[in-house]
Amino acid sequence: MTDIPFARPFIGEEEEQAVLRVLRSGWLTTGEEALAFEKEFARFLAEDTAPLPCCLAVNSATSGLHLALEALGIGPGSLVLLPSYTFTSTAEVVRYLGAESVFVDIAPNSGNMDPSALEYTLSRLESGKAVPGFRGAASRPKAVIPVHFGGLPCDMASIMHIARKRGLGVVEDSAHAFPARCPFPAPDTGAVQRWAGTIGDAGVFSFYATKTITTGEGGMLVTFDTKIAERAACMRSHGIDRPVWNRYADTKASWYYEVTAPGYKYNLPDLLAAVGRAQLSRASFLLSRRREIARRYDRAFGGVPGLVIPPTSPGDARHLYPLRIAGGAEPAPGAGTESRRDAFIRRLKENGVGASVHFIPLHIMPYYKNRYTLSAGDFPETYKRYRETVSLPIWPGMTAEETERVIAVVLENAEKTGIH
Ligand SMILES: *Cc1c(COP(=O)(O)O)cnc(C)c1O
Numbered sequence: 098m099t100d101i102p103f104a105r106p107f108i109g110e111e112e113e114q115a116v117l118r119v120l121r122s123g124w125l126t127t128g129e130e131a132l133a134f135e136k137e138f139a140r141f142l143a144e145d146t147a148p149l150p151c152c153l154a155v156n157s158a159t160s161g162l163h164l165a166l167e168a169l170g171i172g173p174g175s176l177v178l179l180p181s182y183t184f185t186s187t188a189e190v191v192r193y194l195g196a197e198s199v200f201v202d203i204a205p206n207s208g209n210m211d212p213s214a215l216e217y218t219l220s221r222l223e224s225g226k227a228v229p230g231f232r233g234a235a236s237r238p239k240a241v242i243p244v245h246f247g248g249l250p251c252d253m254a255s256i257m258h259i260a261r262k263r264g265l266g267v268v269e270d271s272a273h274a275f276p277a278r279c280p281f282p283a284p285d286t287g288a289v290q291r292w293a294g295t296i297g298d299a300g301v302f303s304f305y306a307t308k309t310i311t312t313g314e315g316g317m318l319v320t321f322d323t324k325i326a327e328r329a330a331c332m333r334s335h336g337i338d339r340p341v342w343n344r345y346a347d348t349k350a351s352w353y354y355e356v357t358a359p360g361y362k363y364n365l366p367d368l369l370a371a372v373g374r375a376q377l378s379r380a381s382f383l384l385s386r387r388r389e390i391a392r393r394y395d396r397a398f399g400g401v402p403g404l405v406i407p408p409t410s411p412g413d414a415r416h417l418y419p420l421r422i423a424g425g426a427e428p429a430p431g432a433g434t435e436s437r438r439d440a441f442i443r444r445l446k447e448n449g450v451g452a453s454v455h456f457i458p459l460h461i462m463p464y465y466k467n468r469y470t471l472s473a474g475d476f477p478e479t480y481k482r483y484r485e486t487v488s489l490p491i492w493p494g495m496t497a498e499e500t501e502r503v504i505a506v507v508l509e510n511a512e513k514t515g516i517h
Contacts (some may be wrong), residue, residue, distance in 0.1 A: 104306070106311045130370040151326035177197070177198055178199045180479070182246065185462065204429055247455065298327055304369075335358055336360025430515040441516065460476055
């Protein structure tokens with residue numbers, strides 16, 4: 098039997114043709130394809146009553162997060178609140194700008210940033226009291242980055258309420274959440290939900306190779322704030338004050354431009370944007386496939402003693418399937434010091450099923466741990482979740498047989514690992 102990888106992109110004829118089209122066009126870097134991708138992405142996220150969001154294609158979500166924070170004026174002396182339970186991108190961009198990350202624990206159920214922990218951390222900082230990593234420093238909270246973990250939308254209504262009453266910026270790390278719907282009551286329009294990534298000041302999606310739609314590497318910054326959009330567009334392209342991508346190809350375009358800031362080079366080339374357009378046109382199909390697989394897993398694992406299926410909501414993008422193993426940190430029977438969770442992953446691999454762990458918390462990573470003098474127990478829910486979780490394969494091209502094989506291997510090895 099062939100192995101089942103943890104992730105595999107869904108690539109077909111459309112993506113192949115898109116790449117050939119660009120290769121043969123004579124224009125490989127950012128141009129018409131990137132502009133079309135941005136327009137189509139904006140149309141996808143359009144709500145009935147609202148204007149189209151501004152969408153900026155970038156070469157990664159990391160770049161997009163950096164641009165969004167830069168446009169919000171984050172810099173030395175700023176504190177940015179974010180979960181420790183995320184990928185390092187979310188925090189490293191804060192350091193790029195000379196600002197500091199303040200970690201917030203997750204809610205025990207959702208795995209997303211806990212609004213009450215956010216409120217608690219902010220009020221302690223405001224009254225000069227210590228929080229893990231900070232002891233009444235001169236820095237001030239400036240922004241919050243909620244992460245829609247695994248595609249499950251955060252409690253954005255609570256997070257926006259907490260941030261807005263203090264004038265904090267909000268950047269949604271939506272790397273997992275394309276497309277996801279958030280419950281978000283808006284009394285002025287009567288809307289009851291919004292797309293994840295369109296609620297804060299800016300939202301950033303990832304098109305990394307394992308994400309819900311992919312260009313290999315890539316991302317999209319989304320905002321309704323034209324000031325943020327203008328600044329981010331300028332900084333995406335070396336701090337140049339106007340679009341100049343067509344200065345070589347279009348005989349009417351001027352050669353003249355001005356550099357207004359030491360910007361970055363974060364544009365998405367047309368070769369990748371063309372793949373993104375093909376992927377975008379499949380986004381709803383890909384979502385329905387992930388949902389089918391997740392539902393099948395839910396039925397198979399729900400009620401099995403020792404296994405805890407991931408929480409979900411109707412708008413969940415189902416990017417990951419983070420199965421939890423109760424007591425996963427306990428030693429596995431007959432496996433020395435190896436934990437149940439670690440033994441379980443090893444057994445899955447031995448049986449040809451790829452698995453992963455989302456996430457190793459940032460507060461136990463050497464850099465953040467040392468910089469902020471943190472210990473594992475500072476964010477107990479995050480640490481507990483990390484020790485119990487295993488992400489199963491949930492890629493849209495998985496066949497029914499492959500899904501059933503993952504289920505069989507999980508159930509058989511849960512028993513062998515002493516999970517039930
Ligand atoms: C993948 C990921 C990112 C970074 O995405 P890139 O496009 O690879 O830069 C950021 N945040 C989270 C939560 C991610 O999983």
